[in-house]
Amino acid sequence: MKLSILLFGLWLKMRMANKKNELFKRRLNTRTGSILIRTVDHSTGRLFSFTKGHIFTKIEKTGDADVQMVWKDANIAFKTMTSSDPQALFRAMDKGDVEMVGDLSVAQWFGLLTKAMKANDKKAENKKPQRVAMIGLGKMGKGIASNIQKAGFDLVVYNRTSAKAKPFLDKGATLAKTPAEAASLANIVVTSLMDDASVLNIVTDEDGILAGLTKGGIHLCATTISPEMSKKLEEIHRQHGSHFMMGAVVGRPDAAEAGELLTLMAGDESLIDQCRAVSSAYSAATLIIGNNPWLANYAKLSVNYFAVSNMELMGQLYAMGDATGVGRMFYKQIFESSYSNPILRFYAQKIMDQEYDKNVGFELSGGLKDVKLMLQASNVTSGSLNYAPIIISKMEQAMELGKEHCDWSVFTSISAVK
Known part of the structure; x- marks a missing residue:
């Protein structure tokens, strides 16, 4: 019962933040999504939906959502969500008391919303290093x-x-x-x-x-x-x-x-x-x-490999569109509807427009370094990153063409070189 009241109160706080908190309002308008916060036994739950700057909620214990925050039990959820310790939720995740199921980008965005909502909360005090x-x-x-x-x-x-x-x-x-x-x-x-x-x-x-x-x-x-x-x-x-x-x-x-x-x-x-x-x-x-610190390095290289492999795939298909007359817009629409991750949507647009020298976030020279690290990691572990040599070859060709300071996705333009 206490958790149900708490979740309803969370909705009221978000409604208030949407009226008075500019950072919250800006972040709320950046995307749509839904999150279901519930217990593992489905005894308690509430669905939060966000669309066009509005927040909707209803009692929901078993429904679908972009992401679900599943608590081991209601008491743990209530104690954690009312804790003044800013690390309480993270510790609950570490211990397995709560699990995020579904689109983690939505979970990340929801975290930003709650972070913005608490930004001016004087009761939320962090114990910070000096x-x-x-x-x-x-x-x-x-x-x-x-x-x-x-x-x-x-x-x-x-x-x-x-x-x-x-x-x-x-x-x-x-x-x-x-x-x-x-x-x-x-x-x-x-x-x-x-x-x-x-x-x-x-x-x-x-x-x-x-x-x-x-x-x-x-x-x-x-x-x-x-x-x-x-x-x-x-x-x-x-x-x-x-x-x-x-x-x-x-x-x-x-x-x-x-x-x-x-x-x-x-x-x-x-x-x-x-x-x-x-x-x-x-x-x-x-x-x-x-x-072990090095586990984070393998994790980061895996994430970057996923991104750069998708860039390569995008470049190949855009090149096919150019050659066949299907056109780039068709593939951009396919990519954007298939990938919810905003980074991949960003690259779908950038590679379609071939605007590799604008809004450069990560330069090709750094990207080549990272992909070589990915291949090195693969060679001493699974040997499974088969795209890496292809991507490295295209990156090196782009480097020879003087593109080292362009966005790292510029290597995809090699697919279109005749």
């Missing part, structure tokens, strides 16, 4: 840093080009002259860099992270690196007396700016809550992959 250092203020790093700062963390920033730090300094951040100084001023250091070499160097250089990070300090890596490098960094930090955590991010720079990334986290279980408090500032959701 300081977070952000190293790397590139396309992704600046969005991550911005949201860390907006969340109320005391931010320290370091970037090779110090001019990129000015927007953060204007809002009260501290500028570090070296990675070592940045690490010395914080107990969590987040890195958003380019590749294996850049992360290793920033950690081990004479004035690198290890030179400043105190014993027990945490390095949370948001960069896409190889599982082998992740294992190496874990050992380097272990010998130093510090901790290495992977927090690989999924999403484009605009998602980083909006705080809508997906973080794939893995590492020491005792540090998850502390790191997730930081990643929640720039992520719509943080998925815990396991206790």
Whole structure:
């Protein structure tokens, strides 16, 4: 009974937020969807539907929805959903007390709605580390840093080009002259860099992270690196007396700016809550992959392989449309109706229009690095990523044509080259 009342109250709060909370209203208007929150025994449930900026709800215990939040029992659901601990839901997911079934992109979007709804709730207090250092203020790093700062963390920033730090300094951040100084001023250091070499160097250089990070300090890596490098960094930090955590991010720079990334986290279980408090500032959701940091690297490469393989498929079919006269619009409509993920819808449009030099989020040079990491991971595990050599070949051809700074999907244009 208490859970039923709570879910009805959630609808009332959302209605109020839709009238007074501008961030909530903006996010509500970004898509349609439905979520059914229920118990596993179907004794309690309520369906929430969102369409054209409106919220509808009804008691529903067994119906369909884009995604279902299935609780082990009503008491656990009530206790978790009323907890003042911002990590309560995540811990319930970790323990298996609640399961998300269905379209996870809708679950992620619903999480953004509730996050926006609570943004001004003074009762929702986070226990935050005193300081977070952000190293790397590139396309992704600046969005991550911005949201860390907006969340109320005391931010320290370091970037090779110090001019990129000015927007953060204007809002009260501290500028570090070296990675070592940045690490010395914080107990969590987040890195958003380019590749294996850049992360290793920033950690081990004479004035690198290890030179400043105190014993027990945490390095949370948001960069896409190889599982082998992740294992190496874990050992380097272990010998130093510090901790290495992977927090690989999924999403484009605009998602980083909006705080809508997906973080794939893995590492020491005792540090998850502390790191997730930081990643929640720039992520719509943080998925815990396991206790070994390198598991998050395999997970991230798998996600990117899914995306890049679909790009290749799109490029092949668009090329067929050009050759046969079917036309690109037909295939774009097929892709958009088949894929609910907004990233794939984005690429369906970009590849159709062949606008690879506009709104560049992830450059081809970085994409080629990632796909080579995917193939390397496949070769030492399943040997199953058969698209990877094809994609690498086309990416290398595009690189030879001077497309290294275009969006990484530009390799699909090779299919159309005669």
